Amino acid sequence: MEHRWGMAIDLDRCTGCEACVVACHAENNLPVSTPEQAAQGRTAHWIRVDRYYEGEFPDVKVKHMPVLCQHCDDAPCEPVCPVYATYHNAEGLNVQVYNRCVGTFYCANNCPYTVRYFNWFAPEWPEPLPLQHNPDVAVRPAGVMEKCTFCIQRIKRTKENAAQEGRPLADGDVLPACVQSCPAEAMVFGDLNDPESKVSRLAQHGRASRLLEELGTKPKVFYLQKVK
Amino acid sequence: MATAPELLPYHQIREDLFRPLSRVSRRYLFVTLIAFIVGTAGLVAWGFQLRRGMGVTGLQRPVFWGVYIVDFVFWIGISHAGTLISAILRLTDAAWRKPVTRAAEAITVFALMIGAMFPIIHLGRAWLFYWLLPYPNSRLIWPNFRSPLLWDLTAIVTYVTGSIIYLYLPLIPDLAQLAAHNTPWRRRLYRALALGWTGSDREWHALERAMKLMACIILAVAVSVHTVVAWDFAMAVAPMWHSTIFGPYFVTGAIFSGIAALVLAMAIIRKVLRLEVYLTKHHFDRLAKLLLLMSLLWLYFTLAENLTVWYGNDPKEMAVFGARTRAHYAPYFWTMMFLNFAVPFVLLGIRRLRTITSATVASVSVLIGMWLERFVIVVPTLANPRLSSASSFYTPTWIEAAITAATFAAMAMLYMIFAKLFPIIAVWEFKPHPQEDD
Numbered sequence: 001m002e003h004r005w006g007m008a009i010d011l012d013r014c015t016g017c018e019a020c021v022v023a024c025h026a027e028n029n030l031p032v033s034t035p036e037q038a039a040q041g042r043t044a045h046w047i048r049v050d051r052y053y054e055g056e057f058p059d060v061k062v063k064h065m066p067v068l069c070q071h072c073d074d075a076p077c078e079p080v081c082p083v084y085a086t087y088h089n090a091e092g093l094n095v096q097v098y099n100r101c102v103g104t105f106y107c108a109n110n111c112p113y114t115v116r117y118f119n120w121f122a123p124e125w126p127e128p129l130p131l132q133h134n135p136d137v138a139v140r141p142a143g144v145m146e147k148c149t150f151c152i153q154r155i156k157r158t159k160e161n162a163a164q165e166g167r168p169l170a171d172g173d174v175l176p177a178c179v180q181s182c183p184a185e186a187m188v189f190g191d192l193n194d195p196e197s198k199v200s201r202l203a204q205h206g207r208a209s210r211l212l213e214e215l216g217t218k219p220k221v222f223y224l225q226k227v228k
Numbered sequence: 229m230a231t232a233p234e235l236l237p238y239h240q241i242r243e244d245l246f247r248p249l250s251r252v253s254r255r256y257l258f259v260t261l262i263a264f265i266v267g268t269a270g271l272v273a274w275g276f277q278l279r280r281g282m283g284v285t286g287l288q289r290p291v292f293w294g295v296y297i298v299d300f301v302f303w304i305g306i307s308h309a310g311t312l313i314s315a316i317l318r319l320t321d322a323a324w325r326k327p328v329t330r331a332a333e334a335i336t337v338f339a340l341m342i343g344a345m346f347p348i349i350h351l352g353r354a355w356l357f358y359w360l361l362p363y364p365n366s367r368l369i370w371p372n373f374r375s376p377l378l379w380d381l382t383a384i385v386t387y388v389t390g391s392i393i394y395l396y397l398p399l400i401p402d403l404a405q406l407a408a409h410n411t412p413w414r415r416r417l418y419r420a421l422a423l424g425w426t427g428s429d430r431e432w433h434a435l436e437r438a439m440k441l442m443a444c445i446i447l448a449v450a451v452s453v454h455t456v457v458a459w460d461f462a463m464a465v466a467p468m469w470h471s472t473i474f475g476p477y478f479v480t481g482a483i484f485s486g487i488a489a490l491v492l493a494m495a496i497i498r499k500v501l502r503l504e505v506y507l508t509k510h511h512f513d514r515l516a517k518l519l520l521l522m523s524l525l526w527l528y529f530t531l532a533e534n535l536t537v538w539y540g541n542d543p544k545e546m547a548v549f550g551a552r553t554r555a556h557y558a559p560y561f562w563t564m565m566f567l568n569f570a571v572p573f574v575l576l577g578i579r580r581l582r583t584i585t586s587a588t589v590a591s592v593s594v595l596i597g598m599w600l601e602r603f604v605i606v607v608p609t610l611a612n613p614r615l616s617s618a619s620s621f622y623t624p625t626w627i628e629a630a631i632t633a634a635t636f637a638a639m640a641m642l643y644m645i646f647a648k649l650f651p652i653i654a655v656w657e658f659k660p661h662p663q664e665d666d
Contacts, residue, residue: 040288041288041289041290041291041620042283042288042289043289050615050617051617052617067615067617076464076465079372079374079375080374080375080376080377080463080464081372081375082360082371082372082375082377082378082381083359083360083369083371083372084369084371084372100359100367100369101352101353102351102352102353102356102357102359102360103282103351103352103353104347104350104351104352104377105287105292105293105350105352106375106376106377106460106464108289108290108292109290109292109293109464109466109610110464110465110466112465112466112613112614112615113614113615114289114290114613114614114615114618116289117289118282118289118292118352119281119352120281120282120283120287120288121280121281121283122281141353142280142281142282142283142352142353143281143282143351143352143353144352144353145352211615212614212615215465215614
């Protein structure tokens with residue numbers, strides 16, 4: 001395995017501005033939902049910002065936590081798919097093959113992070129949003145499951161560019177849309193196989209932990225926060 | 229006290245049981261028509277869902293499995309009526325089973341056909357369902373046999389095949405009798421299906437052995453089918469699904485609802501076809517006791533499942549437990565407890581109250597209760613995932629209601645058509661000496 005992609009998110013830095021959510025929508029051709037659809041629980045955001053409240057009013061603290069596909073090494077979603085629509089690729093990414101998906105929903109049920117999203121209808125965008133579709137990303141039809149890909153199209157393009165220029169990939173070359181757009185620089189993406197990469201060092205940090213680690217899913221997203 | 233059907237002269241038995249085949253009443257046509265209309269409405273609803281997308285259901289993140297999966301488990305459960313009960317009774321040589329077995333075996337076949345539709349109805353892209361089948365294909369992909377859904381597919385296809393054979397084998401001698409005197413098209417049908425049965429000693433011997441063997445096989449298959457259905461849930465790491473007792477719990481629930489379906493079907497057959505002499509208080513009494521036993525067994529499993537969760541007090545599981553017993557889904561849960569335990573316990577547990585009518589009432593109660601049981605198992609777990617920020621509620625839409633109603637109509641229609649083509653009570657079993665010519 002040449003690369004093993006992972007992410008670190010510093011919760012002490014996250015302001016909950018949701019720039020990552022918007023960037024993800026633009027990059028990955030995610031449909032925009034109406035308020036009615038949102039009320040029905042039909043939104044699709046490959047990254048969402050969960051809020052946790054601490055303390056009693058008026059002395060309340062809000063903690064924001066961006067949650068995306070954790071790209072688990074032992075992903076519970078993978079073995080349950082009857083048609084191999086979701087599997088582990090050689091770089092440790094949990095990949096979703098839209099064309100193969102028949103929509104059994106089983107993967108989404110078995111994801112403890114609830115980060116899988118379904119195309120309830122054929123996707124729609126209000127004008128002029130269709131004009132800004134990303135040509136590198138497929139638009140998913142009705143009836144298939146989808147989720148965060150760690151911007152696999154960006155990983156591919158960066159690798160191709162580096163190969164053309166005849167240089168190895170440097171740490172920080174690959175920037176998923178959410179990481180690129182984070183104004184607080186709370187998110188870091190990189191290669192966990194490279195012990196010197198920023199993400200590897202953050203993963204070793206004393207503040208680092210993983211979400212629902214106790215389930216043994218071995219997620220590749222590390223959350224950093226000070227534990228009081 | 230009605231006379232036991234065994235004491236009637238054989239020619240009268242044959243007369244009585246073949247009579248319903250040759251007469252089609254106005255009421256029969258009317259009920260079939262209604263069933264047909266409700267079934268068609270369900271097909272239209274499904275067409276709408278296929279065209280628009282799964283969004284026409286009430287499903288939403290994180291409740292990705294809803295009424296369709298509830299219906300699936302319910303119908304597969306009903307299918308245990310037959311085969312399992314009839315196989316147990318056949319293997320134990322219970323003489324009173326004779327008028328009961330075929331009605332039960334037919335329920336199995338039709339309930340399975342209907343139940344097996346639901347995983348397909350529930351697919352996001354239902355037209356690609358055949359991608360789950362293992363066959364060499366241009367996509368060069370073999371299905372993933374690590375997925376419990378593939379186990380399910382395998383188990384259900386085996387069960388459908390087995391139960392059709394199991395229904396068919398004991399039909400053969402009756403078919404041969406029917407071929408002897410009938411209208412021309414029926415004669416052709418029965419003769420073709422009778423496979424040239426002449427009633428020789430060798431044939432009887434072979435049939436006897438085949439039925440014994442199939443009874444053994446079908447028992448194992450039936451238990452494995454509902455265990456695998458349970459594992460669709462239990463293999464997932466979701467709170468209150470990931471339970472070791474789900475296999476036997478589901479099998480118990482399946483037999484429980486299966487007996488209820490059988491009692492209801494028998495009560496209807498008895499009234500409509502006027503077979504009071506054949507389906508007597510005696511049969512209902514036996515089945516009512518069996519139903520009561522299964523009710524208690526079901527209660528035991530339900531207690532074991534919920535009490536351990538409650539005592540263990542794991543926050544993730546308690547969120548589901550709370551939703552089930554105290555919050556949003558509490559009405560479903562407590563209605564289920566009432567219908568599945570209180571009603572049969574009172575109506576069937578007290579000997580004075582145990583009549584044909586009360587057994588039928590208890591059966592309807594159990595059928596509704598067991599549908600709710602599956603709802604209570606499927607939905608609250610999904611609605612309360614591990615990350616509480618994603619939790620939600622689920623309310624089905626009219627599309628799901630229409631498709632569910634259509635399956636009940638389909639069951640009624642299939643059963644009624646079956647009862648017009650084949651004797652719903654095995655005639656030859658009443659023959660004093662089956663090997664002899666009539």
